[in-house]
Amino acid sequence: MGTRRAGLITLTTTVAAALIAVPAAAGPEAPLAPSRALVQQAPPEEVDPVDDVPDEMDEGPAVVVDVPERVHEDQRAAAAEDDVQPAATRTPKPVDRPRERISGYTESSRDLQPVPHGWRPYQTGRVRPVPFGLVDTTGVRVFKADWDGKIYDHPVAQAQYGLHAMESYRMSGQRQYLDVAIKNAQRIIDRRHVIDGAWYFPYDFDFDLYRNGKGVLTAPWSSGMSSGQALSLFCRLYDATGDQKWLDAADATFAAFLQAPDGVGYFSSFVDTAGRLWLEEYSRYPVMDSERVLNGHMWSMFGLWDYWMSNGQDHPEAESLFKGALYTIEKTAMNGGFRNPGWYSRYSLWQKNIAPTYHQHHQDQFLWLHRMTHDTVWITRASTYRADHPEWRNTTGFAVITPKTTIAYKLDDKAVHPKDRTMKVLQSKKVKITKTTGAAFDRRGKIPGGPNVIRLSAGWLKGWWIPEGYGKAYSRDLLENHAYRPEAQLYVDRDVTLAVYQYANGKQTAGKLVTLRAGTYYPADRSAFTFGRTSWHISRGPLAGWWLPTQAVVKVYRMPGWL
Numbered sequence: 001m002g003t004r005r006a007g008l009i010t011l012t013t014t015v016a017a018a019l020i021a022v023p024a025a026a027g028p029e030a031p032l033a034p035s036r037a038l039v040q041q042a043p044p045e046e047v048d049p050v051d052d053v054p055d056e057m058d059e060g061p062a063v064v065v066d067v068p069e070r071v072h073e074d075q076r077a078a079a080a081e082d083d084v085q086p087a088a089t090r091t092p093k094p095v096d097r098p099r100e101r102i103s104g105y106t107e108s109s110r111d112l113q114p115v116p117h118g119w120r121p122y123q124t125g126r127v128r129p130v131p132f133g134l135v136d137t138t139g140v141r142v143f144k145a146d147w148d149g150k151i152y153d154h155p156v157a158q159a160q161y162g163l164h165a166m167e168s169y170r171m172s173g174q175r176q177y178l179d180v181a182i183k184n185a186q187r188i189i190d191r192r193h194v195i196d197g198a199w200y201f202p203y204d205f206d207f208d209l210y211r212n213g214k215g216v217l218t219a220p221w222s223s224g225m226s227s228g229q230a231l232s233l234f235c236r237l238y239d240a241t242g243d244q245k246w247l248d249a250a251d252a253t254f255a256a257f258l259q260a261p262d263g264v265g266y267f268s269s270f271v272d273t274a275g276r277l278w279l280e281e282y283s284r285y286p287v288m289d290s291e292r293v294l295n296g297h298m299w300s301m302f303g304l305w306d307y308w309m310s311n312g313q314d315h316p317e318a319e320s321l322f323k324g325a326l327y328t329i330e331k332t333a334m335n336g337g338f339r340n341p342g343w344y345s346r347y348s349l350w351q352k353n354i355a356p357t358y359h360q361h362h363q364d365q366f367l368w369l370h371r372m373t374h375d376t377v378w379i380t381r382a383s384t385y386r387a388d389h390p391e392w393r394n395t396t397g398f399a400v401i402t403p404k405t406t407i408a409y410k411l412d413d414k415a416v417h418p419k420d421r422t423m424k425v426l427q428s429k430k431v432k433i434t435k436t437t438g439a440a441f442d443r444r445g446k447i448p449g450g451p452n453v454i455r456l457s458a459g460w461l462k463g464w465w466i467p468e469g470y471g472k473a474y475s476r477d478l479l480e481n482h483a484y485r486p487e488a489q490l491y492v493d494r495d496v497t498l499a500v501y502q503y504a505n506g507k508q509t510a511g512k513l514v515t516l517r518a519g520t521y522y523p524a525d526r527s528a529f530t531f532g533r534t535s536w537h538i539s540r541g542p543l544a545g546w547w548l549p550t551q552a553v554v555k556v557y558r559m560p561g562w563l
Contacts, residue, residue: 062133063135064135064136064137065137065142066151067136067137068152068153069204071204073191089284091221092265092267094193094195094220094265095262095265095266096194097195097262099196099260099265100260101258102269102270104271104275105277105324106275106276106277106324106327107320107323107324108330108373109323112308112313112322112373113373113374114309115368115371115372117170119371120368121232121299122160122166126167127167127168128165130168134151138183139180140153140183140184141154141158141160141162150205152204153187153203155226156225156226159232159233160229162180162181162182162185162233163229163233165177165178165180166236181236184233185230185234193266195259197252197255198252198256199227199249199252199253200222202219203219203220203221203223206219207219210351215282217282221266221283222266222283223283224257225299227268227279227303228279228296230303231300231307234247234249234253235247235250235303235307235310238250238310239310256268256269257304258321261283263285266283268280268300269321273288274331276327277321277325278325279321280293281293281296288350289350291349291350291351292348292350294333294362295347295361297328297329304321326369329369332349333366334381342446342449344359344388345359354419355419357419359388359392360392362382364382366382367379367483367484374486375559376488379482379556386480386529391480392418395441395475396442396457397479398475399466399475400437400438400474400475400476401433401436401439404471405466406430406432406433407467408429408461408464408465409426409447410428410463411447411453411455413455421445423447424448425447439461441456445465447465451467451468452468452469453466453467454475469532469533470532470533472532473532474533476531478528479530480529481527482526482528483525483526484524484526487539488523488527488556489523489556490521490522490538490555491519491521491522491554491555491557492516492518492520493555494518494553495515495517497513498516498548498551499512499514500512500514500543500547501547502545522538522543523538524536524538524539524548526539530547534549535547535548535550
């Protein structure tokens with residue numbers, strides 16, 4: 001591979017020196033770990049929910065359709081029906097009768113913290129032209145079901161659409177974006193079902209989450225995630241306009257989280273047998289047949305946080321519910337819960353399916369929990385999830401390939417959606433790289449039971465995957481960036497001499513040995529996957545601007561006494 005080939009080039013000595021760590025500088029670091037034995041096994045079952053609307057909504061020119069029919073407009077229609085459905089797993093219904101207050105859950109010891117603008121959920125810094133995606137003739141976001149081709153209202157999609165419009169309004173100040181947010185919020189309100197004074201937001205279609213006939217929700221059904229995201233939208237409209245109408249809507253929506261399940265009616269929250277409070281995206285009876293979705297639980301938490309902020313950071317009930325929901329994730333995010341070591345995290349705990357497209361969402365949400373609590377455990381948990389599986393999207397870039405690359409693979413990777421890619425090894429071959437070289441890549445992934453890999457998109461290895469790792473092959477750009485506000489504080493267990501690096505324009509521009517002293521702290525404002533390994537960006541002090549590769553003796557500081 002030392003000769004020039006089409007699309008696959010040998011780097012010059014100057015560029016290679018900038019890209020590859022100088023061996024002398026790497027001496028004090030631990031040697032490169034040997035490649036793990038490749039275990040040929042199928043990954044855990046991967047299924048993406050067919051209708052859990054992602055944060056990144058389809059954009060582009062708007063498609064305009066008629067206003068959906070309101071199928072279940074009478075919120076008290078179910079009151080005269082038989083309370084018990086024949087199925088063992090039942091869909092909660094809009095039965096309007098007095099409800100007990102939710103109680104009996106354990107709260108986290110963390111305190112809620114304000115978060116500055118620009119670092120809050122849904123604040124992407126983007127202005128999105130409106131309308132975009134599928135909207136009706138009034139400009140409200142709607143949903144087309146692929147199973148029957150009909151157009152429906154979708155409260156989560158409408159809340160997210162309104163929140164994106166609010167961000168465009170925050171960034172631009174243009175009234176059109178505020179008007180779009182108001183239209184979507186008003187549609188959510190107009191379709192509400194009122195249960196003992198609390199507002200719930202129904203879906204007019206039956207829904208089989210995994211299309212496996214298990215726990216099918218029959219219309220009308222409600223969702224704690226729609227409660228949480230509508231709550232965020234109402235709060236942000238109140239904050240932007242000062243109109244009491246929106247705070248009143250937030251009050252009525254928040255009230256749904258205070259209502260305990262009664263065996264028949266809607267509920268947005270419940271307490272499990274271990275005393276953990278769940279904010280439930282897909283509620284069912286018995287309550288332990290509820291799905292317990294990780295991303296939906298956290299989106300609802302962010303609605304509680306928004307409500308706490310809109311009430312002057314002084315609302316004991318909102319704080320209690322948030323801390324109860326936080327305790328739940330503290331106990332379930334890792335061992336025996338949502339984490340699936342070495343692969344994608346789990347989407348939910350009832351059906352326990354793996355959902356590849358939510359693995360990065362979970363990391364982003366953990367980082368928001370850090371901002372809302374200042375508990376750095378969420379930094380380390382986001383980092384752990386990141387290490388379990390690389391970014392699922394078709395990441396593109398330029399790969400540096402060193403002589404330590406000795407094998408290439410053909411994988412079962414043709415499917416468009418990551419859930420349909422088994423990544424099983426179909427073919428492998430030995431390769432000999434005589435000089436450091438490089439090529440474009442169009443995808444990153446992981447072999448089940450094996451290493452992270454990069455798929456090359458140019459050169460004589462086009463379409464082949466090669467192992468990704470420090471000193472082997474890696475992107476010359478920073479990947480999977482995690483930003484921290486407040487900064488993480490790195491501390492050192494014992495004196496250690498190691499190498500730190502600087503990067504610019506996708507190249508390593510400098511490296512040096514430094515000695516870190518035991519008991520010292522180094523602030524880091526972000527971390528990323530850099531040159532085949534995770535590294536911390538030091539933000540202040542003598543090492544400001546330098547990247548510190550992850551080391552066993554350098555840890556993220558966490559306050560004493562925190563679990």
